[in-house]
Amino acid sequence: MFAFNEASEKEIEKILGKYPDRQSALLPLLTVTQRQERHISPEAMVEIGRRLDVSPAYVQSVASFYTMYHAEKVGRYLILFCINISCQLNGCDDLLAYTAKKLGIEVGQTTPDEKFTLLREECLAACTGAPMMRINDTFYEFLTPAKIDEIIDSLE
Numbered sequence: 001m002f003a004f005n006e007a008s009e010k011e012i013e014k015i016l017g018k019y020p021d022r023q024s025a026l027l028p029l030l031t032v033t034q035r036q037e038r039h040i041s042p043e044a045m046v047e048i049g050r051r052l053d054v055s056p057a058y059v060q061s062v063a064s065f066y067t068m069y070h071a072e073k074v075g076r077y078l079i080l081f082c083i084n085i086s087c088q089l090n091g092c093d094d095l096l097a098y099t100a101k102k103l104g105i106e107v108g109q110t111t112p113d114e115k116f117t118l119l120r121e122e123c124l125a126a127c128t129g130a131p132m133m134r135i136n137d138t139f140y141e142f143l144t145p146a147k148i149d150e151i152i153d154s155l156e
C-alpha cells in the first residue's frame with residue numbers, strides 16, 4: 001500500500017496549483033515520490049496516475065525513461081560517479097573502484113544499511129571539476145582518495 005506522507009502532500013498541492021493541465025505535473029510528482037520512497041514502486045505509479053488522470057502504464061513509461069527515477073530502492077545517499085571523458089582522463093576509474101572498496105559494495109549496489117548506493121553516471125556537466133561525483137543534490141569535484149574519504153566519512 002502506497003501513500004504520500006504529509007510533507008509530500010503539501011508539496012503536491014503546491015505543484016498541482018502551478019499546472020492547469022494536471023498531466024504536466026507528472027515529472028514533479030515522480031520527483032516527490034522518488035524523494036519520499038527512494039524509488040518508484042508500481043503502487044506509487046498507480047497513485048500518481050490516479051492523481052493526474054493518466055494510466056499507471058503511462059506513468060511507468062515516463063518513469064522508466066529518466067535515469068533519476070529508480071525502480072529499485074536506492075540508499076539515503078545516492079552516489080553518481082561520472083565516468084565520461086573528462087573524468088575518465090582524470091582517473092575516475094581508479095577513484096570509482098576506490099569508493100566501491102571503501103563502501104564494501106560493487107558499483108550498482110546499495111550498502112546493507114541502505115545508506116549508500118553507488119552508480120556510474122554519464123557527464124554531469126561539471127567537466128572543469130573532473131574527476132567528480134554527485135551525492136544526492138551536491139556536486140563534489142577534483143576528487144582524490146583523501147577527498148572521497150573526507151566526504152563519505154562526513155555523511156551521517
Ligand code: FES
Binds near residue numbers: 085122123124125127
Ligand atoms: S565528463 Fe565528468 S562531468 Fe563531464
